[in-house]
Amino acid sequence: MIAxxxxxxxxxxxxxxxxxxxxxxxxxxxxxxxxxxxxxxxxLALGVGLFIAVGSxxxxxxxxxxRLAQYYDDPTKVGIALAMAWGLFAMGIGLWxxxxxxxxxxxxxxxxxxxxRIRPVHTTGxxxxxxxxALIATSFHVMQRTSRTRLADQLSPWFVLVGYNLFLVWSxxxxxxxxxxxxEYAEPEWYADIWLVVVWVAYLVLYLRTLARRAEPHIYxxxxxxxxxxxxxxxxxxxxxxxxxxxxxxxxxxTVFSGVQDAMVQWWYGHNAVAFFMTSGFLGMLYYxxxxxxxxxxxxxxxxxxxFWGITFFYLWVGSHHLHYTALPHWxxxxxxxxxxxxxxxxxxxxxxxxxxxxxxxxxxRDDATLRFMFVAAVFYGLSTFEGSFMAIRPVNALxxxxxxxxxHVHSGALGWLAMVTFGAFYSTVPLIWGRKAMYSAQLIxxxxxxxxxxxxxxxxxxxxxxxxxxxxxxxxxxxxxLNYSFIESIDAMRPYYIARFLGGVLFLAGICVGAVxxxxxxxxxxxxxxxxxxxxQGAE
Amino acid sequence: MSKIERxxxxxxxxxxxxxxxxxxxxxxIPRAVIIFIIVTHLAALIGWILLPTWxxxxxxxxxxxxxxQKTDLAADIAAANTARADWMARMATLDFDAIRADxxxxxxxxxxxxxxxxxxxxxxxxxxxxxxxxFPQLSDNAWxxxxxxxxxxxxxxxxxxxxxxxSRFAQMPAFGRDEMLDRTQIGMMTSYVQSLSNGFIANDPxxxxxxxxxxxxxxxxxxxRGVEGTGALNLTDAAWIYGGDAAxxxxxxxxxxxxxxxxxxxxxxxxxxxxxxLYVEAMxxxxx
Numbered sequence: 158m159i160a161x162x163x164x165x166x167x168x169x170x171x172x173x174x175x176x177x178x179x180x181x182x183x184x185x186x187x188x189x190x191x192x193x194x195x196x197x198x199x200x201l202a203l204g205v206g207l208f209i210a211v212g213s214x215x216x217x218x219x220x221x222x223x224r225l226a227q228y229y230d231d232p233t234k235v236g237i238a239l240a241m242a243w244g245l246f247a248m249g250i251g252l253w254x255x256x257x258x259x260x261x262x263x264x265x266x267x268x269x270x271x272x273x274r275i276r277p278v279h280t281t282g283x284x285x286x287x288x289x290x291a292l293i294a295t296s297f298h299v300m301q302r303t304s305r306t307r308l309a310d311q312l313s314p315w316f317v318l319v320g321y322n323l324f325l326v327w328s329x330x331x332x333x334x335x336x337x338x339x340x341e342y343a344e345p346e347w348y349a350d351i352w353l354v355v356v357w358v359a360y361l362v363l364y365l366r367t368l369a370r371r372a373e374p375h376i377y378x379x380x381x382x383x384x385x386x387x388x389x390x391x392x393x394x395x396x397x398x399x400x401x402x403x404x405x406x407x408x409x410x411x412t413v414f415s416g417v418q419d420a421m422v423q424w425w426y427g428h429n430a431v432a433f434f435m436t437s438g439f440l441g442m443l444y445y446x447x448x449x450x451x452x453x454x455x456x457x458x459x460x461x462x463x464x465f466w467g468i469t470f471f472y473l474w475v476g477s478h479h480l481h482y483t484a485l486p487h488w489x490x491x492x493x494x495x496x497x498x499x500x501x502x503x504x505x506x507x508x509x510x511x512x513x514x515x516x517x518x519x520x521x522x523r524d525d526a527t528l529r530f531m532f533v534a535a536v537f538y539g540l541s542t543f544e545g546s547f548m549a550i551r552p553v554n555a556l557x558x559x560x561x562x563x564x565x566h567v568h569s570g571a572l573g574w575l576a577m578v579t580f581g582a583f584y585s586t587v588p589l590i591w592g593r594k595a596m597y598s599a600q601l602i603x604x605x606x607x608x609x610x611x612x613x614x615x616x617x618x619x620x621x622x623x624x625x626x627x628x629x630x631x632x633x634x635x636x637x638x639x640l641n642y643s644f645i646e647s648i649d650a651m652r653p654y655y656i657a658r659f660l661g662g663v664l665f666l667a668g669i670c671v672g673a674v675x676x677x678x679x680x681x682x683x684x685x686x687x688x689x690x691x692x693x694x695q696g697a698e
Numbered sequence: 699m700s701k702i703e704r705x706x707x708x709x710x711x712x713x714x715x716x717x718x719x720x721x722x723x724x725x726x727i728p729r730a731v732i733i734f735i736i737v738t739h740l741a742a743l744i745g746w747i748l749l750p751t752w753x754x755x756x757x758x759x760x761x762x763x764x765x766x767q768k769t770d771l772a773a774d775i776a777a778a779n780t781a782r783a784d785w786m787a788r789m790a791t792l793d794f795d796a797i798r799a800d801x802x803x804x805x806x807x808x809x810x811x812x813x814x815x816x817x818x819x820x821x822x823x824x825x826x827x828x829x830x831x832x833f834p835q836l837s838d839n840a841w842x843x844x845x846x847x848x849x850x851x852x853x854x855x856x857x858x859x860x861x862x863x864x865s866r867f868a869q870m871p872a873f874g875r876d877e878m879l880d881r882t883q884i885g886m887m888t889s890y891v892q893s894l895s896n897g898f899i900a901n902d903p904x905x906x907x908x909x910x911x912x913x914x915x916x917x918x919x920x921x922x923r924g925v926e927g928t929g930a931l932n933l934t935d936a937a938w939i940y941g942g943d944a945a946x947x948x949x950x951x952x953x954x955x956x957x958x959x960x961x962x963x964x965x966x967x968x969x970x971x972x973x974x975x976l977y978v979e980a981m982x983x984x985x986x
Contacts, residue, residue, distance in 0.1 A: 303717040377717040445720070454705055454721035458713045463727060487767045488750040488758040495742035495751070502734045509731070517707030637806040638782045643816020645825070690718040 158231050160214045161224060166312040170211045173316065178204025184348065187406040192334040193348065196327045196408075203323060228301045228692060230590040232314035236294025237583055239322060240287050241673050244576075247282025248669055252662040254279050258655040269333040277332045277344045283571060284342065284435060286325045291579040292438040293318060293360070296383045298586055299445040300364060303379060304371030305693040313363045320356035324349055336408045340423050342430050343397050347410040350398040357394070361387050372693030378461045382441035385469055389433040397426035417484045425476035432472035435570060436538075439578050440468075440507055443531060443538075446582045447511055450528045451521055456513035460506045467503020471496050478549035481558060490551060497549030501542065508539030526602040530581035533610060537573025544569065556632070561651070562624025565617045572613045572665055580605065580672060587676050589689060597678035605672045612664030619657035626650055789969040794847040797976065804976070811977030814970055818962065819978075827981045831941055832957060837981045840937035842868075844926055845982075851975035857961035858929070865961065868929025872954030873913065879951070883909060888948045894933045895942065898922045 162170060181200025188194040257263055257272050264270040297314055301307060308314055328345040331337070337344045345353075364387055368376060400410040414422050448455050455461060477485060477493030512535050515522055522532050544566050548557045557563060584602055588595050596602060630647040634640060702714045703721070710725040746752065749761040779786075785806055789797065797803050815827075822833040829835030834842060843853045843866055856862040859869075873879040879887065890906035898921050899907070911920065917930040924932035931939065940946050940955060962971060 303720065305718050373717055375715050375717075377715075377720065378722075448720045453707075454712055454723050456708070456723055457725040457727065458715070458722040459725070459727050460731070461722070463731070482767060486750075486758070487765070488753065490767075491745060491749040491751040491761075495745040498745075499738050499742050502731060502738055505734070506727075506731055509728075517705075635809050637785075637809045638778060639810040640813050643813040643820065645816050645820055646813075 158235075159211055160217050161220050161231060162311050164215075164219055166310065167211055167215050169312055170315070171208055171215060173312075174204050174208035174211055176204070178208065180204070188408075189406070191407065192331055192336045193406070193408045195334065196331065196348070199326060199330075200323065203319075207319070225307065226692060227307075228298075228689065229308045229311055229314070230298065232308075232318050233294045233298045233586070233590055236290050236297065236318055237587065237676070239318070240290035240294060240579070241583075241669075241676060243282055243286035243290060243325070244669050245666075245673055247279055247287055248662070248666045250275055250282055251279040252659065252666055255655070255659045255662045259652065259659055268335065274332050274335065277337065278329050280342060281325070281328050281332070281344065284430075284575075286322075286329070288435065288439070288575055288579070289321060289325070290318075291582070292383070292386065292434075292442070293321060295442050295445075295579075295582050295586065296364070296438075298590065299379050299441065300367050300383065301692075302690050303377040303445065304368060304373055305691065306367060306370040306372055307692065309363055309366035309370060313359055317356055317360045317363060320352065320359070324353045324356060327352070331408065338400065338410065338412070340397065340412070340426075342427050343394070343423070346408045347398070347400050347402045348408070350394070350400075354391070354395060354398075357387070357391050361391065377444070378455070378465065379441040379444040381465050382437045382444060385465075386433050386438035386441065389429060389437070389469075389473075393426045393429050393433070397422055417480075420480055420483065421477060421485060421489070424479035425473075428476040428479060429472055431570070432468070435575050436472075436504075437468065439534075439575055440538075442582045443511055443535065443578050446578075446585045447514055447528075447531045447535070450525070450531065450581070450585050451515055451518035453514050453516070453518045456510050456516070460510040464503040464506035464510065467500070468507065471500035471503060475500060475549060478554065481551050481554040494549050494551055497546045501546040504542035504546075505539055508535050508542070511535035511538075526599070526606040527581050527584040527596075529606055530577050530584065530609075533606075534574050534578035534581060537569055537577065537613075541566065541570040541574055556628040557624060560624035560627040560631075561620045561654070562628065565620025565624055568620065569613075569617045572609070572616060576665075576669075577609065577613075580609070580669075583672075583676065587679055591680050593679055593682055597675050597682050601671050601675040605668045605675065608664050608668035608671065612661045612666075612668060614661075615664060616658050616661030619654045619661060623651050623654035623658070626654070786967075786969045789972055790967070794972070794976070797972075807973040807976045808980065810970075811973040814966070814974055815977055818966065819974070827978065829939075831946075832939060834939050835937060836978050838937055839982050840932060840935050841926060842924075842929060842931060842939075845979060847972070847975040847979045849927075850978050851971050853959065854962050854966070854971045854974055856963070858959040859956055860959060860961040862961035862963065866929065866959075868957070870950060870955040872952065874952030875954065878913065879909070884948060884951045887914075887951055888944050891933055891947050891951075892942065892944060894922050895936060898934050 159167065159170070178201050181197045181202070181204055184197030185194045185201060186197075188197060253263070254272065254276050257275075261272075264272070268274070297308060324345070327349045331346065331349065332344060336346050338346055343350075364384060368380060368384075399413045401413060402410040412419055444455070444461070474496035475493050477489045478497050479493075481490050481494070512532070515528075515532060518528070521528050523529075547553055548562070548566060557566075584596055587593075627647050627650075630642045630650060631640070631644075633642060702724075703712045704710070705712065705723055708723060708725065710723040712721045713724045715722055746759070747761065748763045749765060750758055751761060752759045785803060788800075788803060789807060792800075792803075797807065819827070819836075822830070823836050824830050824833070827836030829837075834840075839845070841849070843849055843858070853866060856864045856866060858866045860866075871878065873887075874881065874884045886906045887909060890904075890910060900921070910922070914922075917928065918924050918933055919930070922933045924930045931937075936942070938946070939957065940950050966974070
C-alpha cells in the first residue's frame with residue numbers, strides 16, 4: 158500500500174513521521190507524567206512505526222503510472238475498515254453503558270470503567286470515530302467519482318486519516334484516564350483539539366484541491382454537503398475549543414467563556430455538531446449512494462438547493478433550544494425555538510427528495526437490503542428532524558428535557574439515520590473498491606438489516622416510553638400541592654425500559670457484527686470484476 | 699454535460715447535469731413544501747410578535763404578551779404557595795397532637811412528606827427507611843434520639859454532629875487506636891458485644907463483662923440497653939448502625955465512630971420538617 162506512493166510522497170511521509178515522533182517526544186518530556194505523557198508516547202510510537210513502515214519501501218521503484226488511470230481508493234479502504242472497527246468497539250461500549258443503567262455496580266470498582274468515563278467513550282466512538290471515519294472514507298470515494306478525477310495527491314489523505322484517528326485514540330484513552338473538558342461532544346483537551354484543527358485544515362485543503370481538478374462543470378450536491386460538513390465543523394470546533402491550558406505541560410485547561418455564555422457557545426457547538434457532522438456529512442453520503450444504488454435520477458434539483466441552504470442557514474440559529482428554561486435569556490430561547498420550527502421544512506425536503514428519488518425503484522428497495530438501509534435511513538432522518546423541531550418547542554421541551562426521551566431522540570438519529578445510511582454506503586462501496594462482483598453474502602446483509610431495524614425500534618420505543626414516563630412523573634402534583642414522586646421513584650420506574658433498551662442495543666450490535674463479518678469475507682474473497690465509474694483523462698502528477 | 703432527457707417514471711426532464719451517471723430531475727418544488735414553508739414561517743413570525751425574541755442593542759423586543767420566564771416562574775411559585783398557605787401555616791405552628799387529631803391535615807402531611815423523604819432522606823436512610831451501613835434504619839422501633847415527632851423534628855432540624863449550634867452530639871471513642879484497650883481485649887469485647895443480642899446477663903463474672911462495666915456502661919448503661927437521647931445505642935437488640943457482625947464491631951471498638959447527620963434547617967421549611975417527622979414517626983408501623 159505504501160509502495161503505491163510516489164518517491165517524493167514517501168520522502169515527505171518519512172519527514173511527517175519523524176515530526177510526529179518528535180511532537181510526541183516533546184509532549185512526553187514536557188508533561189513527564191500523567192495522561193499527556195501517555196499521549197506523547199503514543200504519538201512517538203506511531204511516528205516511529207510509520208517511519209519504519211515508510212523507510213522500508215523508501216528506495217523501492219516508482220509505482221506504475223497506470224495508477225493515474227484509476228481512482229485512489231486505498232485510504233477509503235482503510236477508512237472503512239477503521240470505521241467498522243471503531244463501530245464494533247463504540248457500540249460495544251454503548252451496550253456496556255446501557256447495562257450500567259440496569260446493573261449500576263458493573264464498574265467493578267475501577268474508575269476508568271465508571272459511567273462518567275465510558276459514556277463519552279461511547280459517544281465519541283460512535284459519532285466521531287465510526288461516523289467520522291465513515292464520512293472521511295466515503296467523501297474520498299464520492300469526491301473522486303462525482304468529479305471524475307483522482308485525489309489531488311496520495312499523501313494528504315493518509316495524513317487526514319492517520320491524524321484523525323490519532324485524535325480519536327487520544328480522546329478515548331484520555332476519557333478513561335479522567336481527561337475531559339466537560340463539554341458534551343467536545344470532551345478532548347486542548348492539545349488534542351489543536352491537533353484536530355491541523356488535521357481538519359489538511360482535509361479541507363485536500364477536498365478543495367480535488368474539487369478544483371474536477372472534470373465535471375458543476376459541483377454535485379453530495380460535495381456541497383461534505384464541504385459544509387468540513388467547513389462548519391472547523392468553525393464550531395475552533396470557537397468552542399477556545400481554552401487556556403493551566404500549563405503547557407499538562408492536560409487540564411479552562412474554557413475562555415464563562416457562565417451562560419459558555420453554555421450558549423457549547424450548545425451552539427453541540428447542536429451544530431449534530432447538524433453538520435451527523436446530518437450534513439451523511440446527507441452527502443445519501444445524495445451519492447442512493448441515486449447510484451437505485452439507478453434513479455435525484456427527484457428534484459430545486460429541492461436539493463432549497464434544503465441545502467435551508468439546513469445550512471437555519472441550523473446555526475437553533476442551539477439555544479438546548480437551554481430552554483435556564484439562565485439563558487428568554488429572547489434567545491424564543492429565537493432557538495422559532496428557527497427550529499422553520500428548520501423542519503428544509504430537513505423534510507431532503508428526506509422527501511431522497512424518498513421521491515426511489516419512485517420507480519421500489520422493487521429494488523424490496524429486493525436489495527443495501528438500498529433498503531438507505532431508504533430506512535431517509536425515513537428516520539425525516540422522523541428525527543420532525544421530533545427535533547417538536548422537542549425544541551418550549552412547552553414540549555418542558556416535558557422532554559433532561560429525560561431519556563432526549564437519549565431516544567439522539568439514537569433515532571444515530572442508529573436510524575447515521576448508522577443505517579453508513580451501512581448502505583459501505584455495502585455499495587466495499588465490493589466496488591476491492592474489486593469484487595458483490596458482497597460475500599446478500600443473505601447476511603438481510604440479517605444485518607433486520608437485526609438493525611429490530612434493535613433500533615426496540616431502543617427508541619423503550620426510551621420514548623421511558624422519557625415521557627419520567628417527564629410526567631417529575632411534574633405530577635398530588636392533592637396537597639406537592640410533587641407526587643421523588644426522583645428515585647422515577648429511576649425505579651425506568652428499570653423495565655432500560656432493560657428493553659439494553660436488548661435493543663444487543664440486537665443492533667449483533668447486526669454490525671454480522672456486517673463486519675460480511676465485509677471481512679468480501680475483502681478476503683475471490684477477486685471479480687466490478688464495473689467502476691469512468692475516470693476523466695488524467696494529467697501527470 | 700449530457701443532453702436533457704425525459705424520465706419515463708415521473709415524466710419530468712433532467713437538468714442536463716450529469717455526474718458520472720448521476721442525474722437530477724428538473725421537477726418543480728412540490729406545492730406542499732411551499733405551503734409548509736409558509737406555515738412554519740408564519741408560526742415563527744407569530745412567535746416573534748408574541749414573545750421576547752430579537753436583540754436590540756442593550757435590550758430586546760418584549761413581545762405583545764410581555765412574558766418573561768423569570769416573572770412567570772415567580773408568579774407560579776407565589777400562586778402555588780398561596781394555595782398551600784393556610785394548611786402549611788397550621789402545619790408549622792400547631793402542636794403535633796393537634797395535627798394528629800386532624801385527619802385532613804394529617805393526610806396532607808403524609809402525602810407531602812413521602813416525596814420529601816424520597817428526595818432528602820432516602821439517599822442515606824434507604825427506600826422506606828430500611829437504612830444501610832452507617833445510616834440507621836428508620837422503619838424499626840429502635841430509636842437512638844427518640845421516635846416521637848417532637849424528637850424526630852429536632853433531630854432533622856439540628857442534625858447530629860453537624861454545624862448547627864444546637865447539634866445533637868455523639869461519639870464512640872476509639873478504644874483500640876487510642877490504647878484504652880489492647881487487641882486481645884478488643885477481640886474479647888467484640889464477642890461479648892455480639893453475645894448481648896441474645897440477652898444481657900446480670901452479674902456476669904467473666905472478664906469481658908467486667909471490662910464492659912468499666913469501659914462501656916457509662917454511656918451504654920449497666921444493662922447495655924443504651925440511653926435514648928444520648929446517642930448511646932441499645933446493644934441488646936437486633937438494630938445496628940455500623941453492622942452487628944464481628945468485623946464491624948471490631949472496627950467500631952478499634953477506631954471509634956462519629957456519624958454525621960446534616961442540619962436541614964436551612965434547606966427545609968419548619969412545616970416540611972414537621973411533616974417529615976410525622977411521616978418518619980409512622981414508618982415502623984407501615985412496614986410491619
